[in-house]
Amino acid sequence: MESKLIADVEFTLLRQIEHPSGDVLHALKASEKSFKSFGEAYFSSVKMAKVKGWKKHKEMTLNLIVPTGAVRFVLLDDRPKSPTYNVFNEFILSRTNYARLTVPPGVWVAFQGKTDQENILLNLASIEHDPSEAESKKLEDIPFDWET
Amino acid sequence: MESKLIADVEFTLLRQIEHPSGDVLHALKASEKSFKSFGEAYFSSVKMAKVKGWKKHKEMTLNLIVPTGAVRFVLLDDRPKSPTYNVFNEFILSRTNYARLTVPPGVWVAFQGKTDQENILLNLASIEHDPSEAESKKLEDIPFDWET
Numbered sequence: 001m002e003s004k005l006i007a008d009v010e011f012t013l014l015r016q017i018e019h020p021s022g023d024v025l026h027a028l029k030a031s032e033k034s035f036k037s038f039g040e041a042y043f044s045s046v047k048m049a050k051v052k053g054w055k056k057h058k059e060m061t062l063n064l065i066v067p068t069g070a071v072r073f074v075l076l077d078d079r080p081k082s083p084t085y086n087v088f089n090e091f092i093l094s095r096t097n098y099a100r101l102t103v104p105p106g107v108w109v110a111f112q113g114k115t116d117q118e119n120i121l122l123n124l125a126s127i128e129h130d131p132s133e134a135e136s137k138k139l140e141d142i143p144f145d146w147e148t
Numbered sequence: 149m150e151s152k153l154i155a156d157v158e159f160t161l162l163r164q165i166e167h168p169s170g171d172v173l174h175a176l177k178a179s180e181k182s183f184k185s186f187g188e189a190y191f192s193s194v195k196m197a198k199v200k201g202w203k204k205h206k207e208m209t210l211n212l213i214v215p216t217g218a219v220r221f222v223l224l225d226d227r228p229k230s231p232t233y234n235v236f237n238e239f240i241l242s243r244t245n246y247a248r249l250t251v252p253p254g255v256w257v258a259f260q261g262k263t264d265q266e267n268i269l270l271n272l273a274s275i276e277h278d279p280s281e282a283e284s285k286k287l288e289d290i291p292f293d294w295e296t
Contacts (some may be wrong), residue, residue: 030188040175041176133224
């Protein structure tokens with residue numbers, strides 16, 4: 001497991017603005033580098049220890065933020081010409097590690113719930129959902145120890 | 149309190165797609181009528197019984213979705229030429245009333261937390277945050293009974 005950040009992946013710490021009635025949490029601005037275009041926003045919840053994935057997009061850039069609970073993301077670079085080909089990255093996003101994870105096309109992604117409460121990610125996707133631009137693999141087809 | 153929907157306000161029921169590992173929740177697609185442009189996405193949390201508002205935007209269209217907890221939204225149409233001038237609308241959004249509330253410029257908005265757990269809204273705003281295009285009023289400056 002290498003620690004080098006996969007090329008074109010961005011990990012951006014985000015501001016949480018404290019307020020006595022409830023905090024405001026930044027997610028994404030159109031003027032930020034991570035923003036490509038707006039295609040669709042959706043939430044995905046993932047139960048404790050469950051894993052969703054693997055999935056790889058041909059066109060979609062993902063911008064992932066976790067407002068509720070904690071989600072572990074594992075990424076694998078599958079672009080043969082990439083300087084980080086075959087590199088894995090792992091991130092746990094939550095309100096205590098509040099950040100945005102930008103995933104370019106061509107990178108495999110899977111994610112796992114890490115609390116017994118609800119774990120919810122927001123994906124601000126650069127294009128609308130289109131099954132023809134995504135590939136899937138079974139969890140066991142990419143070696144990663146999800147038990148740890 | 150009238151029940152007529154304020155002109156240009158949209159209340160859109162959204163799909164929650166059930167999945168044994170955790171559901172997927174729709175929010176907004178670029179091809180939908182409620183989408184104007186993408187300026188910024190942010191979350192705002194609001195504690196039980198607390199109210200944030202009033203606020204009115206000159207330019208921003210809000211698209212509001214509640215993935216966690218429950219939030220009560222109260223809207224007041226302040227556009228003199230609107231067919232629904234001075235009309236109030238009230239909505240409670242949650243996972244059991246899972247919907248998107250589209251609020252056009254010129255409409256006052258305030259919102260209140262409705263559960264003892266976290267109550268979080270996502271705003272998919274048509275422009276980036278800009279204090280010069282928003283007006284504020286104190287809670288007591290618009291008559292509404294927040295205790296009920």
